[in-house]
Amino acid sequence: MNLRQDFTQPVAAALRDHGIVVVAGARGLGAGATVRAALATLPGAAPWELDGDGHTHGYLAGFEPFVLRLLDDAAANRPALAARHEQSLKRVWPWRPCAAFKMPRDLTGTAPREERTRFYHYEYQNKLLVGVAEFVGDALAASPFPVSLVIDNAERMSPTSRHLLDILRRLPGLSGKLRFVLLDRSATGLTGDLPTVVLAPLGRAEFELAADVGHLPPARRDAVYLQSGGNPAICKTLATCLGKDLGTTAALPVATVVDLYLGTLDGERRAALAADFVAAAGRGDLIAERNAAAMPDALMDDLHHARHMAALERHLRGAGPLVLVHALAIRDPMRRLQALVEPCDVLMGIGLYDTWFEFFAALFSARPQRRRQAGNDAVDGLFINAAFVLYSMGYTAAALSFLNEFLEASPDSRFVPTALYAQSMTYGRYQIPVDLPAAEDCAVRNLRLIDEKFPDHPRHTYIKVFAENAYAYIKARQGKFDEALALCEQGIADIVDEYGADQFQLHRSILIYNTSQVYELVNDTARAERRLRDAIACDPFYAEYYNDLGNLLSRLDGREEEALAAYAKAIALSPPYYEAHLNRGMLRAQRGDQNGARADFERALAIKPTEWRAMRELGNLRLAADDAAGALAAYDLALRHEERDADLHANAALAASALGDSARAIGHGQAAVAIHPRHAAAHNNLAAELLALGRHDEALRHIRLAVDCDPDPQYRENEAAIEVARVMSAASPPP
Structure with missing residues (x-):
């Protein structure tokens, strides 16, 4: 057509x-x-x-x-x-x-x-x-x-x-x-x-043919063309409202013509039009749209809700897409939110946060449930889950605004412990900069509240251990590792004692994993490995645990093959997993497997083209292969995405030096030590570059800084050589 x-x-x-x-x-x-x-x-x-x-x-x-x-x-x-x-x-x-x-x-x-x-x-x-x-x-x-x-x-x-x-x-x-x-x-x-x-509007001849208005007088055809904007579909709507001859009425705006036409229909016909419009998922011509907009809220909400529930049931049995249009069309704010709880849970469970918040952000900001005091229904749980996701995405201000408001408005809600947990983690982990005193205050309040208000809760031990987990994280951030470990180990034992080893497997695995992380921070790698393997036993198909196991084992002498096996398992259990490829690539490079390392870094970039660390590591491989130009090209790409990595600048300085570009080498070296003032290798390389230019005093200052940062014998030899060159330069007569 x-x-x-x-x-x-x-x-x-x-x-x-x-x-x-x-x-x-x-x-x-x-x-x-x-x-x-x-x-x-x-x-x-x-x-x-x-x-x-x-x-x-x-x-x-x-x-x-x-x-x-x-x-x-x-x-x-x-x-x-x-x-x-x-x-x-x-x-x-x-x-x-x-x-x-x-x-x-x-x-x-x-x-x-x-x-x-x-x-x-x-x-x-x-x-x-x-x-x-x-x-x-x-x-x-x-x-x-x-x-x-x-x-x-x-x-x-x-x-x-x-x-x-x-x-x-x-x-x-x-x-x-x-x-x-x-x-x-x-x-x-x-x-x-x-x-x-x-596609521009149809010309008059095309329009008259497509709209079948050749039988009208020329003047009327001109008027209809202008009124329809050259669109035959709009002309068809006008014909429905005015008859095939499009009437002899004054040329009013199309929407006005439609509204006047709707006024001629009885209630039964308009209700049927509304039902057809909803059945078509809110699709229809201007007549259907204007009619639906004018129908009573309760009628339209009932029609949309029934369609929403049917579509959701189909989706949850794998027989159809996740349809949002009916829930979003419900006009009553609370009823709309209640209809959206399950679809939002689906999107959150998959990890499709941008699609979720594209429609939910406005609802999260408006928060129509704020007028209620109890705060105990599924909508409140949805909003708290949204706060969890928002703070993990870096939107800490939005998350804290809701959490503070919720805790003030609904102090007796069953979700208060979860809200306080989220609040403490926002302050202590995700806010930049972190606010550890505020985080600790939230965690302590949460533990006190659980004992005072929820002693008879059927999951009292679970929610208390959950809260202690946040407190343990804060203790670890404060450097109080013994207290953090005591909280973690006691929580693991309490969960098993209260519910048995088969219950709350997810939360147990998280507790055990967090305990492993603290052991790793205090360099107790044996306990860290043991606890990490315990976490894997609880959740044996979770890829990130294997990636972390690979990271741990890669730092232990003689465990490299096991680390490679752990990375391979992580890759097999996950969608394309650029972090595991990046980590495995770095281990392969350390072991001299240049081809394997290159394949992993290129795979990481195929998954995430902006992964600057993979660009940096490819540059390192090229530099080691004496391809300074290729290395510098890779470093330049990485620097487009990350300008604050000292190692990246230090290596770019080496590549520039190998190409004879002293100015660029010095610039990257200075950037490296500005970011990380105790970067010994960058100071050493700066000293060498400055020495070659005869800038002995500056060279001596940087080599002394290198020695101060790292008493490497090579740095001391370089210091002595620069001292000699400086003395000889001072003793030489000026040209």
Whole structure:
């Protein structure tokens, strides 16, 4: 319908040249037909036509049906392919069963809701989506032609879908395998440097043909064209309101015409229109939109709530996307929040925080539940969980504002211990700079409150140990390691004594892990390892414990092979895990495995292209291979992302020196010691560079600083040599 022949060639050309195009134009201007015609001129199968509206079609709207079709095909015909990407796919769609998945899940998302005190890091989503994109690449590897995805309502894509689109476009394995057509119905929703074809309103002749108004007098056709803005869809709405001949009334604004038309309908017809509008997920023409906006709140809320519950039930049994549109359309603020509790829990459990807070941030700030005193229902728990996630993402002011307000308004809430725990951790761990006295005050108040107000709570021991865990962390930050260890060890024992070894496995694993971290801080590596292995026994499929085990073992002489095995296990249990690759790469480099190290650092960058530490380590490998120019290029890339790393500047100074660029070498060396004044190697290298320039006094000052920082015999030899050079220079007659 409404094929715009003049636009097919620009659309096809953009796809040939760039693999992606935005086609911007309102409904009724022929975007769909024009795109189909353009794709018909290119090689490939029939396109996938998808809807990108994240509120209507889920957090991966625009991609979910396509990826799940690939997964179903892999599970049926190539189960090894599905299994290879299991750790990403099963986490992105946790409710969807797949016979090819064999590995059990960790406890982060499977423990009972009240025990879920461990949240995925905010970078976790990137790992998941890299895994999904790599699965798509592997699934399409044998495809002889590109697959075209036409994503309607692309301006409404969720942040998660936009992130996946970016990854699909940048992964080299997908180059030439996918084409993307993004239909932007707002004409303002998509920005950036994407090639864009804007569909202008139809010309008068095109409009009259598409709108079927040739029977009207010329003057009336002109009026209707202007009134419709050259859009046949709007003309169709006017025809519904005014009749096929579009009446002889004055040309009022279209919305006014619609409202007057709605006034002619009886209540039963308008209620049916509203029900159809809700059933279509809030989609419809202007008549349906204006009618729904005018209907009573209670009626619309009941319709949306019923649809919301049905959609949520489908999602939780793996039969449909996570639909938000109905919950968000509920007009009563508290009823809306109650409907959103479960969907928010789903998004939080997966780690899709940007998609969650895109719609929830305004609700979190408005906090309609603040007027209530009890603070004991699921909505309050949702807001406290949101505070946990916000402070871990660095939004400590927003988290503390809510927590302070909640504790003042609802002092008797059953969530007070959790709120005080979150408050103490915000002050003591995540706020910059930390406020340890405030953190300790919150922790002590929490422990006192638990004993005073919750002595008969069925989970009294659990919530008390949970609070003591925060207190132990603060004690460790204060350097009071013995007190921290005593709290941790006693908490572990109390949980087992009260509930047995099979209960609260997630929280026990966290307690044990934290205890291991304190032992490591006091250099008791034997106890640190033992406790870390105990944590793994509680949660044997949690990848981060194996990564930390690898880090611990890599620092112990003779345990390098075990460390490598631990890193391999972490990588196998996780979506693409750049930290484990980075850590394993550094261990491999130390052992002289340059190829293995390089592969790990390059893999880390494939997962996270901004990971400056991997750039730095690649630079170090190149420097060790006498490729000073390649090393400096890698260091320059790293410095674009991190300017405050002393080692990075010190190594860049070495590379610049090897290339004969003294000024740059001195500049990087000075930057290194400005960041870390006791960086012995940087001082030593500065001394050598200054000596070569005949700046003996400055060279002597830096070499003495190097010796003061590190009494390395080589530094002392360098000091003596600079002293000799200084004396000889002073004794030489001026030229």
